[in-house]
Amino acid sequence: MSDIQPTSSVRPRLLVSVRGPDEALTALRAGADLIDAKDPERGALGALHPETVRAVVARVGGRAVTSAVAGDGTGTGIAEAVAALAATGVDFIKIAVGPADDDALAEAAARAPGRVIGVLFAEDGVADDVPARLSAAGFAGAMIDTRGKTGTALPMLLAAPQLAAFVAGCRGHGLMSGLAGSLGVADIPALAGLGPDYLGFRGGLCRAGDRRQALDGARVARAVTAMRDGPRADAA
Numbered sequence: 001m002s003d004i005q006p007t008s009s010v011r012p013r014l015l016v017s018v019r020g021p022d023e024a025l026t027a028l029r030a031g032a033d034l035i036d037a038k039d040p041e042r043g044a045l046g047a048l049h050p051e052t053v054r055a056v057v058a059r060v061g062g063r064a065v066t067s068a069v070a071g072d073g074t075g076t077g078i079a080e081a082v083a084a085l086a087a088t089g090v091d092f093i094k095i096a097v098g099p100a101d102d103d104a105l106a107e108a109a110a111r112a113p114g115r116v117i118g119v120l121f122a123e124d125g126v127a128d129d130v131p132a133r134l135s136a137a138g139f140a141g142a143m144i145d146t147r148g149k150t151g152t153a154l155p156m157l158l159a160a161p162q163l164a165a166f167v168a169g170c171r172g173h174g175l176m177s178g179l180a181g182s183l184g185v186a187d188i189p190a191l192a193g194l195g196p197d198y199l200g201f202r203g204g205l206c207r208a209g210d211r212r213q214a215l216d217g218a219r220v221a222r223a224v225t226a227m228r229d230g231p232r233a234d235a236a
């Protein structure tokens with residue numbers, strides 16, 4: 001289990017979503033901090049087969065934090081999916097938490113204690129009580145992503161004060177916080193200044209900016225540089 005925990009770290013880490021072990025190696029070699037296994041052919045939270053996730057974990061070999069999405073369903077089905085992914089050895093499992101009730105969230109989190117991250121979609125808005133609910137359910141973190149992957153980036157859907165309030169709420173409840181959603185390297189300075197634990201990317205780091213094409217190691221490296229040289233939350 002890698003060491004990423006909710007911290008007051010002023011510089012966010014870079015999460016890169018990959019579709020398999022080869023892309024995981026590309027992201028790792030370019031300097032990504034979190035390698036996130038997901039199927040870009042199946043929407044914002046498309047789950048890969050557990051054996052593919054296991055292969056990603058093996059290829060990363062502990063050199064970065066790993067995560068995998070369990071799908072965008074909710075309820076008891078998601079609890080089984082969490083258990084299946086937990087068995088692959090992946091560090092964190094991401095699930096959609098939109099319509100789920102607190103009992104379903106707690107059941108899902110209990111299948112991988114301290115390893116489940118709740119994903120909210122910006123299009124649905126972010127209620128103020130989400131960090132408290134997820135923390136009470138036993139989640140390790142929360143992130144905001146975009147459901148629609150047609151190029152409308154997160155900052156076009158939620159204003160900086162809303163994102164900052166979400167990040168602060170997560171930190172106040174001991175949750176890791178992540179921001180993602182059709183982001184590009186140019187989005188890094190403003191979002192890094194809000195103090196999230198990580199920023200998530202795929203499409204903006206793929207060839208032609210198309211999340212369904214291959215991950216581009218040079219673009220990942222540019223994002224790593226921008227994250228490293230960008231503003232710090234305490235400079236905000």
Ligand SMILES: O=C[C@H](O)COP(=O)(O)O
Nearest residue numbers: 180181182200201202203
């Ligand atoms: O978790 C990461 C995001 O889903 C990345 O996907 P995107 O940059 O293509 O929106």
